[in-house]
Amino acid sequence: MEEEDAGMEEREMESDDDEEEEEEEEGMGVENSDEDDDESSEDEKENEAEIQRLEEQLSINAFDYNCHVDLIKLLKQEGELIRLRKARQKMSELFPLTEEIWLDWLKDEIRLTEDERNREKVYELFEKAVKDYICPDIWLEYAQYSIGGMGSPGGIDKVRSIFERAVTAVGLHMTKGQTVWEAYREFENAILSTVQPPPGRIPSREEQELLNTQLERIHTLFRRQLAIPLMDMETTYAEYEEWSEHGVSEMVIHQYKKALQQMEKCRPFEESLLVAEPPKLAEYQTYLEFELKEGDPARIQITFERTLAENCLVPDMWAKYTAYLDRQLKIKDLVLSTHERAVRNCPWTMGLWKSYLLATERHGADHQIISDIFEKALNAGFIQATDYVEIWQAYLDYLRRRVDFSKESSKELEELRGAFSRSLDYMKQDVEERFGESGDPSCIIMQIWARIEALHCKNMQKARELWDNIMTKGNAKYANMWLEYYNLERSYGDSAHCRKALHRAVQCTSDYPEHVCEVLLTFERVEGSLEDWDVAVQKTETRLNRINEQRAKVAEKEANLARQEEERAEQRRKTKSDKKAQKKIQKGSQFGEKRKAEPEDHQDEWNEDSEQAPKRHRGNGDQTTEYMETETGLFGKSAPPGYKPGPPAAKKVQLGVAAAVQRQNDDKPELRNDNCSVFISNLAYTLEEPEAKLRTLFEPCGPITQIRPIFSNKGNFKGYGYVQFESQVSVPEALKLDRLEVEGRPMFVSPCVDKNKNPDFKVFKYNTSMEKHKIFISGLPFSCTKEQLEEMCKSHGTIKEVRLVTYRSGKPKGLAYVEFANETQASQAVLKMDGMEIEGNKISVAISNPPRRSVMDKPGASRLTTDMPRQVYGSRGRGRTQLSLLPRSLHRQSGPTNKVENGTTADQVPTTASSTVNTAAETKALSNSDFARMLLNK
Template identity: 80%
Template sequence: MAASSNAEETQLQDMEEDAGMEREMESDDGEGMGVENSDDEEDDSSEDEKENEAEIQRLEEQLSINAFDYNCHVDLIKLLRQEGELFRLRRARQKMSELFPLTEEIWLDWLKDEIRLTEEEPNRERVYELFEKAVKDYICPDIWLEYAQYSIGGMGSPGGVDKVRSIFERALTAVGLHMTKGETVWEAYREFENAMLSTVQPPPGRVPTHEEQELLNTQLERIHTLFRRQLAIPLMDMEATYAEYEEWSEDGVPETISHQYKRALQQMENRKAFEESLLVAEPPKLAEYQAYMDYELKEGDPARIQITFERALAENCLVPDMWTKYTTYLDRQLKIKDLVLSSHDRAVRNCPWTMGLWKSYLLALERHGVCHPVFVTDVFEKALNAGFIQATDYVDIWQAYLDYLRRRVDFSKESSKELEELRAAFSRSLEYMKQDVEERFSESGDPSCTIMQIWARIEALHCKNMQKARELWDSIMTKGNAKYANMWLEYYNLERSYGDPIHCRKALHRAVQCTLDYPEHVCEVLLNFERVEGSLEDWDVAVQKTETRLNRINEQRAKMAEKEANLARQEEEKAEQRRKAKGEKKNQKKGQKGMRAGEKRKAEPDDYQNEWDEESDQAPKRHRGDADPGTEEYMETETGLFGRRTPAGHKPGPPGQNDKPELRNDNNSVFISNLAYTLEEPEGKMRTLFETCGPLKEVRPVFSNKGTFKGYCYVQFESQASVPLALKLDRQEVEGRPMFVSPCVDKNTNPDFKVFKYNSSMEKHKIFVSGLPFSCTKEELEEVCKNHGTVKDVRLVTYRSGKPKGLAYVEFADEAQASQAVLKMDGMVLQDNKISVAISNPPRRNLKEKPGSSGSMTAMMPRQVYGSRGRGRTQLSLLPRSLHRPSGPANKAENGTATKPIAGTVNAAGDTGFEAQTKPLSNSDFARMLLNK
């Protein structure tokens, strides 16, 4: 091999020298013929060569630093090919092919260059090897066609014809089903067999011998078979092939072949739309290929499914999901070793950063019995160097490798080479996670110490080595896991199964002292353990220790609650001060507006009042029908009965004509909201829904001035007893949206009224589930939760539109069942979604505490409010300085109340009082201010 390599290098160097001499001779010939070669042109040429050489060196240096820079490889190959650096070009291509699958264009350029360089017979085998590498990267009809045509040139060698036929048959297997490009391979194969037919036909006029006639018949049968095989599969323009067969065959087309052709033609018509969509689509054509693959998967033909996947991957080789779907299909359906392993290998070479592809590759290698050294050196070590994007990916790949090593061990033997290798791998994995992963990502990829837990279980279960298991768990607890109840209970269960009661008791006593998240549950487990295993002395010690711990925990919680309550009270006082200041400012502006309006027109007796009620600091109520006839203003509250019912096409009449105030009765009514704007006949549908609650007096949907439904309405019953039944219909779906049903209250007389159905403090008997799949139903979640206790209620959280948020609240019979559900369900995988489970502790609602109310509410920390879009990037004012009004010290607060300027006075800054500030400015005034005049 070394001698052949040196010979190839010498040959390449000689060819480079010959190429240089030819360029010099051409230059001399040009000078002799009178072609002008100026010194400037020679200088330009040398300068270009220097620049290209410098760029080549830069690219080579960059690749020495980062060998996985794909674009850098491509640029280097392009420059070396341009400069004619044949030896360096071959080396660059070889390095790139070791790291990445090469595209069809790169392979064809490389193959054509090598064919030109190896025209001599002894070097054909090298080109054959290169072709074999090329056809493994992607399914490319053009490369297979080039391979077959090149093999035809070697027919003269021994076995050359059989080699050509073998390559053509492999090409048909690989790309013969390609609907748009497969036909070219079939035609090339038939042309070759027709050429071979001419070599076995006897000269005209001579009768062939028996042997010659057998050879002729055999060759004719080969061509017949090719036609029949091609016509049995769907290909584009297969009608022309059928016509060619009719013309070529002396006996016509057999009926069976004609039937197969018609069936294939129908299959082609069924797929023609997919092929046309691929022709007109822009790369990467993911949606078009996905639709095509869905169709082929439904049809179920493995060969067509494979060729469709291969075509999609040739154009989308960097899409990990596409490789995952393909390899999963091969693992579960075809299960052909060579095909499965080669596809997995191509997948990780294209997307080395995807841990899931490496994990699937390891499982496939084990499934097909690949030898252990190949498994370790060729795949797993490459996976560690692949450069995953998450620290947790390294945990998963190590787990897959450790699972494989564990399955190799025969634990019936006390010691073995495989067991020592497993333990060494566990130790190496922990060291790798500590040194490599944590340094690279600045975080632990395995905070729960999953690998150490698995190791401890293996030592306890299979090796009966509890001492090693306890050492591992001690290390787990020292890594910050001692505060979690579930970690202590995992260790307790391990001791319970494989240890002894003494260590179980020690573990639970330590758990009671260290647990911070669920100390009540750990205390309960300790007491239950002593009920079954302990003596009276053990019971007394456990009771004393648990009571002391829980009393301390409750004291800490009380202090924290008191602190939160104080913060909440301070925040409420600040909010109340801001509301009062805002109300006074609003009243001042309303008064100014009323005074300006009074100067322009006289108030009429029938008009509504503009004066303010000084005692309540509120504007007087405007009943339905009290609006100004010249305006379209109607006062509508969220849960009040002031909604104006305006059917489509209705024109507002005189005030008070359409609605009568005497119909209002809040005690007998409910307010319905969150209905769809497109709801047809809302009155009829609401009447149908609420008739089950009791006799109805009136249903009033609210419409806009244009006659469109506004999404809410009022339902008034004959009796007040029907209201509680109606409130139970809250959150019932109406045409896909949850309907909100709330008490009907006039917010003008009850401004602080808010409806919030659910508790906003910690609920220890209820759990909060997040990360649920959107397709999860209430019944499915309830079925899962039943395994951990008695489920009283399940509530799925949705948006106002009715779409699920992936959240839910589940209420259990008591706190112990809820704690048990948290420990068992947290991290569970439900429909491929990993869910999170915790005790329900909703964020505090912004509600005002009323006098006499019991219970403390969890306070939120004060937040700085900067408006609906948040704080701007800059606090610069965009108002011209000429328009700024300086704020003087006149408006100072006394006893918490801002003093108002007196009309007609001038403050220290030179501003006049109320009347002077509200005096309108003319256009000339604005012009003088803008021009600083």
């Protein structure tokens, strides 16, 4: 009683002190307290407004993850415990929660739940938490919380049960599993202390058995832990040596060393995870590859779980994990729970829902469960229309497998038909409204339905109704759709409907009418009468004639458009060249004025001995006309009196030996013979000793007279040249080397033909009209070889030639031409191969129809279709930097002429400076002084 009275007095004194402190605070800081209250009330109002805004936003879009997180933080900050609990529950129903969110929620609930009767609610919450992710910290918290209830009936067994589940789930975690094992041993050690007799007292038989049993439990935990590769397992082994009275057995040592070796193998991966930045996906993938090679299912599973705990929004990782469980472990509870977690984390991924449906069917789940999963998938919000088609196909396949078609009617069959009908309505109403497209343009679902009705239900009338519906949805123009329907009638229908389908196909098909016409004629050959044959021939001929007329009109229209585009391009080039010429003329005029202003003495500063020095000739006046000597004489058409060109040897020193050899060959036209020559091009500019290389390549074709590689003025090889043989017989052999690879580039070999003398010579090697026996393939992977393509196509017919299209450098374009023995084989290849995937590339296949070349109607005419034919120059062409130094007065003169350089004639030559000079020279000879006056005329 005295102690109680003393305690009461002490509490009263403390209360008096508190009251004095409160009075003192009120007397000294009333204003500050009011300000704090105002600020806190303002913050509360702002937080409440933000909470209401977040709740309103979630009512509109419940799948806003970040909005859920922000709302939970604000409610926890405000202490709104009831609203906080509801917010967390709502979020957990829609999303799996992270480890941090779960631990925060669990700790709050543990503090709030003091009553023993409410512990079951916390246990239920823990059970939800451990299902979202495999997290060691959550399991450890679960086990430690259960220890608090060990005093209740069956409490110790429940704690052991939770610990066993924990070590099974996360005991293999390389870095965090050790903490769970240690907590389990501490619990068993605590139990051991309760069963040990007091010191000095001999235990009874029952007590000794209980003691031995508890000691064995601890021994077993040590042995189990040491058999698992965990970080810092050496410390655990030392602890076991110290704890065990009889030492460590050889079997335990053996298992420990084996686990230690495994741990050393995994150490580099664990260290890379420690230093990597989240989410560490690349490091985890490398770790997974290692574990998959090792092949330990338990370690593979824990590695997947660790990866997904930090990469929960990576659908490919979930797909890889679920596929491993489906094919390797095949444990029902584990497989289905993992599939459920996958779709909760990545609900937008159709592939995960499809795998989930298959897994539930594979493990014999109830029909209602599978149907509920499918309905959830429809509401998941896929990102493309085709995803809905695929998930419907998966569900319809499941329903079809449930039907016993030996019965004429059944509940399952009616459910299947109802699901097919519902899927079509869903595609039309929901998918098309959302995406603006059906997602099933080829009506695959209806095709499957029609085939089921024909094959299993023997209901051809329903199948025909479905195909009529398919054709009305824009598929009547495709040959493959009609042939699919024809094959269905061929298999399950009758000849009359087969004939009717083919007649409709001939009238409607626009992509491959030749093929359906051929199928109709083949059908009548086998089953039709003479009258049927005549009708088929008449219909096919009429249809093909109409098709050819339409194609001709389209081709003509395309040619006109191409011609117009070429004309516009040429006009742009002409305008650009005119501007350049005008600038050159202006620059030449400025140069003349500058020379006129220079003193007379400076004109003698040129080195008269240099071949590059300008030759001067003084006319009748005081002006001086200058001429620049080139390899063909003086620049210009008229040379001054008494001019003699310098020796060619002086040129060789400046331009280089290679260019000089080329000029020597050019100066000997009598040695050339185009009939015995071939033109070589597309060689590498860096080709060393091109003449020797070409001789090595072409000597097997026959005796060689000369080889003329072409060099630039600087002596660099220009990548082309000529090879002349002694006999014309060698030319066809040389042409066989066309596109031979030379130092990584295809060498082009073509006949050496003067196009001016042979206007009918066709430059383009390949046909430009439709080739019905040949197919064109695009979208090929660049790694595809000729042999692979031939192997791919040979199942559709006899292959005559395969040609891969490449750039001039030899790199592939992803295009190819394949020539078959006849048109039927080519059409069949198009139908079978179009849309096929090769190494991840979706290829397109069509009948070869090369575009028309933009050329004039006249054979051999110039490619440029403009009103001004291009200027004809000499055999060496016009220099790139050649300037027109003629006076502007000559440019103003005009007159037609047919005379051009080198004695070559043309139908029409444009009125240019060179042609005007020739005309002026024919009418009246001009002196040098006349030229000087015109040059200085402004």
